[in-house]
Structure formats: structure tokens, C-alpha cells
Amino acid sequence: TAKIHRHIANQRKDFLQKKSTEIANQYSFVCVEDLNMKAMANRGFGNGKATLDNGYGMFLTMLDYKLRDRGGQLIKVGRFFPSSQLCSHCGFKNPLVKNLSIRHWDCPNCGKIHIDRDVNAAKNIKKEGLRSLTA
Ligand SMILES: [Zn+2]
Structure with missing residues (x-):
């Protein structure tokens, strides 16, 4: 099962890479909500699994460096x-x-x-x- 988990994780990462590249190619400035991952996971808000292993955080990290590579910027809006x-x-x-x-x-x-x-x-x-x- 560790193999399956790794496979799923890789697939998800691959998807996040593609999506973040797609967005970075299309936009220079992207505004996102800087969510508290721990609080989200605890509340079971949205996709619990995705937030637990912090897919959104990973996605923002990817998007951030891709936007900067292209001279753009990721703008985070405070969680409050x-x-x-x-x-x-x-x-x-x-x-x-x-x-x-x-x-x-x-x-x-x-x-x-x-x-x-x-x-x-x-x-x-x-x-x-x-x-x-x-x-
Ligand atoms: Zn109104």
C-alpha cells in the first residue's frame, strides 16, 4: 500500500505542477487566501485528505516560484x-x-x-x- 500511496501522491503532485504552470503562463498576478492548513484539517473543511497532506500549500509554493520566474507575483491575502x-x-x-x-x-x-x-x-x-x- 505504501507503493499505492506514493503513486497517488506523485499523480497529485504532477497535477499540481501542470495546473500551477498553466496559471503562471496565463496570469502575472494571482491573489490567494493564505489559509491556516492546520485549522482547516482540524475542522474537516473541504477535502480533508488534500488539506491534511497540505496539497494547497504545495500548490501555492509551486505557483509562487513559477510566477516569480515569469516576473509576476503571488499575492497572499491574510487568513482573517x-x-x-x-x-x-x-x-x-x-x-x-x-x-x-x-x-x-x-x-x-x-x-x-x-x-x-x-x-x-x-x-x-x-x-x-x-x-x-x-x-
Ligand atoms: Zn452589497
Whole structure:
């Protein structure tokens, strides 16, 4: 089974290499959330296995050096930035959407409909990343 585990790990690494190269070839600046891997694994958030052996951390390391090789930059947004609670349209903070089971919500301030919490969070991470870059 050690052999199988190694095989799977290699396959995953290969996939992460390909993906990070693909992204680095397409973009100069990439904003990501600097997540706390340990906390994520403990909470069983998302893909528990992938976070336990830190696939995301490995991916960020790859992406970071590939972007820098090409003159770009990986911009990490702090883990306490409330990316999913902010309305990406008006900036209103809605603590009610902290609950991960809420996938979509209407902004009580501007009425904007957020169909996908991850898309909304990604927009906020991009905005915050670019802001920190120019700050
Ligand atoms: Zn709003």
C-alpha cells in the first residue's frame, strides 16, 4: 500500500505542477487566501485528505516560484480577511453568511444577488490583494 500511496501522491503532485504552470503562463498576478492548513484539517473543511497532506500549500509554493520566474507575483491575502462575508459589489459585511452551508445570498445593503459564495469570495480576495499590492 505504501507503493499505492506514493503513486497517488506523485499523480497529485504532477497535477499540481501542470495546473500551477498553466496559471503562471496565463496570469502575472494571482491573489490567494493564505489559509491556516492546520485549522482547516482540524475542522474537516473541504477535502480533508488534500488539506491534511497540505496539497494547497504545495500548490501555492509551486505557483509562487513559477510566477516569480515569469516576473509576476503571488499575492497572499491574510487568513482573517472576511472574504466570504463581504459583498463584492458594495463592500457591506454580512456576518450571517459565515455559515459554510449558505451557498448564495442577497446583499441586504445593495440588493446584489450572490449566486455563488466562492465567486463572491474570489472577487473580494482579488480586490484586497490588488489593494495590498498598491498600498
Ligand atoms: Zn452589497
